[in-house]
Amino acid sequence: MYLFFNASKRTLWLWMVLLFAAGCSSVNPMGSPEAGQLEDDEHRLWKTVIEEEKRLDRSGTLYDNPTITQYVNKIAQKLMTPSVRSSPLTVQVKIVKSPLLNAFAYPNGLIYVHTGILARIENEAQLAALLGHELTHATHRHTIQAFRGVQRSSTALATFQLLTLPFGVFGAAATALGSVGYVASVSGYSRGNEREADREGLALAVAAGYAPAEAPKLFEHLKRDIEFHKVEEPFFFGSHPRLAERVESYKELLEGLYAAKSGELGEERYRRTMLPLFVENARTDLAIGRFELAEESLSGVTHQQPDHSQALYLLGEVARQRNGEGDLERSEDRFRQAVAADAQYPDPHKAIGMLFLKRGDKQGARNELQQYLQLAPQAPDRAYVEQELRNLSQR
């Protein structure tokens, strides 16, 4: 019995030492002297990730605007400390064309950010906080920790894919996610890991010269957004309780470590560079019928650039498609403003022509529709417009 007890005690100690060692090796951040090599299971995880990345890249949902992609990557590069640069991570940001609130990092340093979340961000300091948070998940090897902990069940993944169903093609990137992407973008990591990502991520943003006070503002803003618009998405950043935790966590950091710390906002530069993305994201919000979100975003664009003809036209489309009280008049006003801003932009001419058509103003309709075809001879809806013009000449 004594021998048995001693043997068990020795075994227990051995296990404890091994577990402790394993635990230590799994939490040492990338680039730190103790980080060591990737372990076998981490190697396997990275291989899985390469497959997931390929699937995402092939899903046809990547946002194709080199200026904006370069700009976002430049901010990510500013966050990289020398130790991260010397680590095996390849830090790169890719933008997914989707109006959903999502951003996640793969363990190899690749970060995916959706246009939906970028359109809600107000300045570079907020973007830096978000990227810093995601980058920390990669540098601090949170994914492998999550996988070594609770096994993620395929049921959870299936449930998630059901939840993304209403978003159809805009959720395509989401449905391309495998188990690693699922953990990174939906369920998130343990509360401790998330707080670590808040803390270390904010430290990176501050070291890059950005104002720390912007971090809670971003998550507060997102939280208000999903409350007001009753948006509840399956993603980590689209989930109300998780956002509330972020706000609290950042507020604690601000009251302590960064109480008197100021820094750069980069607001004007952010809004100017991201303008085409705001318009594009509003277009996708409009396509899935999120009229208020689209209107809010486009109003921001016209506030910044009052003669932005595309934004004015899309604001007209929001009103026309929403078709609520006073929307018809509102849409006509916006379409006319769009024409006044750029008479060569074809779409508002067609929109006004269609309004005239419904109102019975044949001459007005004919003029506008003809002008539309002159300005856009290759218009994909040319057949419809020609049909309406034929109908007008027969009436």
Place this chain on the structure above:
Amino acid sequence: MKLLLIAVLSTYMLTACVGRQAKWSMVGGTQVVENESIEVEWPEAWMKFTPAEADESAKKEGLILILTRDGIGLQAITLKRRALEQGLIYTTKKANSGMLPQELAEIVVDDLRANPNFIDFQVVGNSPTTLDGVPGYKLVVQFRNKAGLPKQAVYYGCLAKGSLYILIYEAPQRHYFPLDLPTFEAVKNSFKWKSQGGTSS
């Protein structure tokens, strides 16, 4: 005798409660669609599926019937009707009776684009048309289904009698789609709005 009468009455009542059952039947020739004032000339020797009256998912889809020759995975002609107040399935936008055909096509495209069963969805054709004189749209779309099979479909649609009527032909892109497209176009061209009468199918 009394027991037999009760049994017969119970069976009758049960059947009445259950309503129309889902059924497959052979079609061909000119027929009036059951419960609809539509007359169509169906291709000979195709099979028709009519959903059960209590089929909630068919009701949600507005499914009236599906026709196929070799199986619905290989070719399917589908007729749907959705009341305007019912809206569409995947988009929150709604059609209204004052919409022009192009506007109607626009929200139908939004609905199809938001359908998670359609992967890599693309509109390859969108043009005005008529269904027995009623102005509508013709959409030609391509997508992959969840199993990865490339498919192609043609959607004809119009607003009539307070509803959105949709006539669809869907088949695998390779081999099957071109094979039965002329048959489908003949069905579309035979489409007639009837006030009453005709042979019920």
